[in-house]
Amino acid sequence: MKRIGVLTSGGDASGMNPALRAVVRTAIVNGLEVIGIERGYEGLLNGWLRPMELSSVGGIINRGGTILRTARSERFKTEEGLQQASRILHDNHIDGLIVIGGDGSFRGAHRLQEVSGVPVIGIPATIDNDIGGTEYTLGYDTALQVAMDAIDKIRDTADSFERIFVIEVMGRSRGFIAAAVGLAGGAEAVLIPEVPFDLVQVCEKLKKGIARGKRSAIIVTAEGAASAHDVATFVEMYLREETRATVLGYTQRGGSPTATDRIMGARFGALAVELLLRGQSRMMTAWQRGELVSVPLSATWEQPRELDTSLLKLNEVLAS
Numbered sequence: 353m354k355r356i357g358v359l360t361s362g363g364d365a366s367g368m369n370p371a372l373r374a375v376v377r378t379a380i381v382n383g384l385e386v387i388g389i390e391r392g393y394e395g396l397l398n399g400w401l402r403p404m405e406l407s408s409v410g411g412i413i414n415r416g417g418t419i420l421r422t423a424r425s426e427r428f429k430t431e432e433g434l435q436q437a438s439r440i441l442h443d444n445h446i447d448g449l450i451v452i453g454g455d456g457s458f459r460g461a462h463r464l465q466e467v468s469g470v471p472v473i474g475i476p477a478t479i480d481n482d483i484g485g486t487e488y489t490l491g492y493d494t495a496l497q498v499a500m501d502a503i504d505k506i507r508d509t510a511d512s513f514e515r516i517f518v519i520e521v522m523g524r525s526r527g528f529i530a531a532a533v534g535l536a537g538g539a540e541a542v543l544i545p546e547v548p549f550d551l552v553q554v555c556e557k558l559k560k561g562i563a564r565g566k567r568s569a570i571i572v573t574a575e576g577a578a579s580a581h582d583v584a585t586f587v588e589m590y591l592r593e594e595t596r597a598t599v600l601g602y603t604q605r606g607g608s609p610t611a612t613d614r615i616m617g618a619r620f621g622a623l624a625v626e627l628l629l630r631g632q633s634r635m636m637t638a639w640q641r642g643e644l645v646s647v648p649l650s651a652t653w654e655q656p657r658e659l660d661t662s663l664l665k666l667n668e669v670l671a672s
Contacts, residue, residue: 353384353447353448353628353629354384354385354445354447355384355385355386355387355444355445355446355447356379356384356385356386356387356446356447356448356449356450356625356628357386357387357388357389357396357401357441357444357446357448357449357450358372358375358376358386358387358388358389358404358420358449358450358451358452359388359389359390359392359393359395359396359420359449359450359451359452360372360392360418360420360421360422360452360453360477361392361393361422361423361451361452361453361454361456361457361460362392362422362424362453362454362456362457362477362478363422363454363478363479363605364416364417364418364422364491364605364606365477365478365479365489365490365491365492365494365495365605366416366417366479366490366491366494366495366605366606366607366608366609366610366613367477367490367491367493367494367609367613367614367616367617368417368418368452368477368490368491368617369409369412369413369415369416369417369418369419369609369617370412370413370490370609370613370614370616370617370618370621371452371475371477371490371617371618371620371621371624372388372409372412372418372419372420372452372621373409373412373413373617373618373621374617374618374619374620374621374622374625375450375452375475375621375622375624375625376388376404376405376406376408376409377406377409378621378622378625378626379625380405380406382625382629384625384629385403386403386404387401387402387403387404387444387446388401388402388403388404388408388420389401389420390402390420390421391420391421391422391423392421392422392423392424392425392453392457393423393425393428393433393437393457393460394423394424394425394427394428395420395421395423396428396437396440396441397425397427397428397433397436397437397440399440401440401444413609413614414608414609414614415608415609416494416605416606416607416608416609417605417606418452422453428460429460434463434464434467434468435467437464437467437468438464438467438468438470441464441468441470442468442470446470447470447471448470448471448472448473448628448633449461449464449465449470449471449472449473450472450473450474450475450621450624450625450628451472451473451474451475452474452475452477452490453474453475453476453477453478454476454477454478454480454483454489455478455482455483455484455652455653457474458474458483458636458649458652458653459652459653461474461634461649462634462649462650465633465634471628471631471632471633471634472633472634472649473624473627473628473632473633473635473636473637474624474635474636474637474649474652475490475620475621475624475636475637476488476489476490476620476636476637476638476652477489477490477491478490478491478492479491479492479494479495479522479529479604479605480492480522480523480526480528480529481528481529481657482525482526482528482657483636483652483657484651484652484653484654484655484656484657485636485638485640485647485648485651485652485655485657486636486637486638486639486640486647486657487638487639487640487641487657488616488639490613490616490617490620491605491609491613492528492529492613493610493612493613494607494608494609494610494613495522495529495604495605496529496532496533496536497607497610498600498603498604498606498607499519499521499529499533499600499604500533500536500537502519502598502600502603503519503533503537503539503570503572504537506519506570506598507537507538507568507570510568510569510570511567511568513568513594514567514568514594515568515593515594515595515596516558516568516569516570516571516584516587516588516591516593516594516595516596517568517569517570517571517595517596517597517598518571518573518580518581518583518584518587518595518596518597518598519539519570519571519572519573519580519597519598519600520573520574520575520579520580520597520598520599520600520601521533521572521573521574521575521600521604522574522575522600522601522604522605523544523545523574523575523576523577524545524574524575524576525545525576526544526545526546526574526576526659527542527543527544527545527546527547527574527576527577527659528659529574529604530542530543530544530572530573530574530577531544531659531660531661531663531664531667532663533572534572534663534664534667535663535666535667535670537570537572538570538670538671539570539571539572539667539671540557540558540561540566540569540570540571540671541554541557541558541569541571541572541671542571542572542573542664542667543571543572543573543574543577543578543583544573544574544577544659544664545574545576545577546659546661547661547664549577549578551578551583551586551587551590552590554571554587555586555587555590555591558587558591558593559591562591562593571583571587575599579597580597580598580599581597581599583597584596584597616639619637619644620637620644623637623644623646624637627646632646634648634649634650635647635648635649636648636649636651636652638651
């Protein structure tokens with residue numbers, strides 16, 4: 353193996369740049385050339401490739417997002433697109449490919465290896481932390497910190513005005529972020545897609561708190577569970593208490609990576625190169641039970657990651 357490619361795909365996540373830095377520098381130290389592929393699979397199809405040197409990843413460890421940029425690609429999902437991607441890899445003498453992204457990106461990588469024969473390794477990066485086969489994905493800790501900072505600031509305003517605030521965090525189908533920041537932020541209620549909820553019961557709980565003298569309350573909802581504006585409207589009508597909605601949105605994807613995301617990015621990136629050098633393919637770097645390991649890419653969709661609902665139960669107790 354003489355030359356490898358690396359790309360970032362899907363939604364951006366803080367931690368991608370630290371992982372990219374580790375991939376490039378570990379590969380070069382081991383005598384490999386590195387080709388950066390800009391804008392994910394769409395960039396691969398368009399031949400947007402550039403050599404990466406040690407200096408090309410200098411000063412990026414503290415930057416959010418990805419210097420290679422990212423994009424969605426419908427063309428890549430077609431047989432014609434896969435064949436074109438395969439040709440570009442071979443024409444540019446790329447002997448291995450590292451994909452930093454989520455489960456959709458890994459499905460594409462898995463299929464590309466089948467078509468091209470080029471070994472592929474995945475590095476899990478998504479703020480939702482919902483990839484099967486690993487207990488941690490890059491970007492998750494930074495997203496929690498961003499959301500936590502916002503909730504702390506909103507709590508100050510909620511207390512000052514004696515209002516109820518409904519805060520919507522990311523999570524279209526999974527509630528990992530909502531469950532974690534709800535507990536860490538002392539939310540009076542947390543709504544997630546995985547667990548059914550009754551807004552009347554939520555309101556009755558808030559009413560008991562108000563009767564005890566609570567001046568404010570925070571409800572955290574995952575975007576896939578309920579709209580913050582819809583919940584706020586319902587709560588205000590039911591309780592006759594001023595209620596405001598805040599949607600954190602894409603702020604959770606940005607921001608300087610936390611120490612955890614920098615360290616995990618470095619470890620995942622170095623391991624990805626090592627796996628290619630060992631002749632492995634269709635594997636993903638992963639974190640399991642406090643250890644750095646590798647698992648088959650197929651684990652990302654064959655072993656769905658389950659949310660620990662004990663966080664919600666604990667929050668129910670502590671927010672009483």
